[in-house]
Amino acid sequence: MTHRVRGVIARSKGAPVETTTILVPDPGPGEALVKVQACGVCHTDLHYREGGINDEFPFLLGHEAAGIVESVGPDVTSVAPGDFVVLNWRAVCGTCRACKRGRPWYCFNTHNATQPMTLEDGTPLSPALGIGAFAEKTLVAAGQCTKVDPAASPAAAGLLGCGVMAGLGAALNTGNVGRGDSVAVIGCGGVGNAAVAGARLAGAGRIIAVDLDDRKLEWARGLGATHTVNGRTEDVVKAVQALTGGNGADVVIDAVGRPETYQQAFYARDLAGTVVLVGVPTPDMKLELPLLDVFGRGGALKSSWYGDCLPERDFPLLIDLYLQGRLDLDAFVSETIPLDAVEDAFTRMHRGEVLRSVVEF
Incomplete structure (x- = not known):
């Protein structure tokens, strides 16, 4: 039929x-x-x-x-x-x-x-x-x-x-955000705000939302961001460092996927911190970083594809958290x-x- x-x-x-x-x-x-x-x-x-x-x-x-x-x-x-x-x-x-x-x-x-x-x-x-x-x-x-x-x-x-799982998973699965960690999320559309929600769910102590649009930053506050940075008016790296004792965040999630936002994420993380790329770049984009900085700052540079999720494991759990009022x-x-x-x-x-x-x- x-x-x-x-x-x-x-x-x-x-x-x-x-x-x-x-x-x-x-x-x-x-x-x-x-x-x-x-x-x-x-x-x-x-x-x-x-x-x-x-x-x-x-x-x-x-x-x-x-x-x-x-x-x-x-x-x-x-x-x-x-x-x-x-x-x-x-x-x-x-x-x-x-x-x-x-x-x-x-x-x-x-x-x-x-x-x-x-x-x-x-x-x-x-x-x-x-x-x-x-x-x-x-x-x-x-x-x-x-x-x-x-x-x-x-x-x-x-x-x-798709998008909400990608953001949640970028924080929970790829970034392995832990209780008390500081987290910065660059780009607060659907995926970025889901990463904010994921960081909150993981018990992050400080969650910094970064965007160019105050409306999106307000959405991020509603989903758990403790601080916001408008990249139009502030230096993103300096602002994140200032909000984390001058050190940078433990985990920085780039939900935009552009060379300039990735560089911000790279330098806005703490020594031995983690950068997670979940925003999708276009084929023409290229990234240039001093290799000595990549070596000297340590930590991990990760890409998150679909939030590294396993649907049969993650979807039922997240739906249960949603029905409990926790997500x-x-x-x-x-x-x-x-x-x-x-x-x-x-x-x-x-x-x-x-x-x-x-x-x-």
């Missing part, structure tokens, strides 16, 4: 997205059909539309999603129809060298559905991050479905699927919108007016 549903596609580079009919097949071996309840509007979707990921148009956009499993392939046992799930783009294989070494969060061979979703004329669609959830239903690998407590709001839970995922939902308002949401996101717009079905 083929399901005819509405979905949002990017047909060509830079063109406005459009809502159209897509065809979704029943799940085959290793696959699950999910009825999407909510899906966040992420910068990555905009990168797809602009051709910044690859040129495999048309794309079926959307990937920060939660919904209900409608049906599964004949060999699927990890989820069942009726399960409330958060979708993820790291369905680990269990057999690659990372998985075999007990580090599945670094899996080098993650799975997606093998059957294509298509336009009505048969044109295959490239689903964003292997998910494609700006659609009433989507087909994914069963391992991309992580079962969580159905008491959670789909709009909030779905955000763990305010609702604070990331700036607005809920219908499916045909994604293009306008891109504009508000680009202007920095929202942490997340979330499509609700």
Whole structure:
């Protein structure tokens, strides 16, 4: 059986997205059909539309999603129809060298559905991050479905699927923020503010939010920042050092991903401190640092991909913390919108007016 549903596609580079009919097949071996309840509007979707990921148009956009499993392939046992799930783009294989070494969060061979979703004329669609959830239903690998407590709001839970998990994990998993640590977060959009929330959850003693926009800094205060620095009016490195006894922060998280912000992060950390890059740079960017400084300052320079998360481990835990009132995922939902308002949401996101717009079905 083929399901005819509405979905949002990017047909060509830079063109406005459009809502159209897509065809979704029943799940085959290793696959699950999910009825999407909510899906966040992420910068990555905009990168797809602009051709910044690859040129495999048309794309079926959307990937920060939660919904209900409608049906599964004949060999699927990890989820069942009726399960409330958060979708993820790291369905680990269990057999690659990372998985075999007990580090599945670094899996080098993650799975997606093998059957294509298509336009009505048969044109295959490239689903964003292997998910494609700006659609009433989507087909994914069963391992991309992580079962969580159905008491959670789909709009909030779905955000763990990408940006919020990336930020939380940058602090909790990659940065290993500990109780009493000082943490600075450069860039306070959705990912950066999730890193602030993660540092708070870890018990950091001082959390310094850095941005150029006072509105984003105010959001950061609401999520746990103890101090803020506006990089338009202050020297970021000196300000962070001044707030940490002249030493620099134990962990500095760059949620922007530009050479200039990375240099700020590098010099704003304490000796033997940790820098975590979670903001995504573009292919043309290059970094230049004195090698003697890299050697002499010690510590660790890390990159965080998807917050080094393991969805089956992290998603249920974080949803439990959300339901206990210890992690305010609702604070990331700036607005809920219908499916045909994604293009306008891109504009508000680009202007920095929202942490997340979330499509609700």
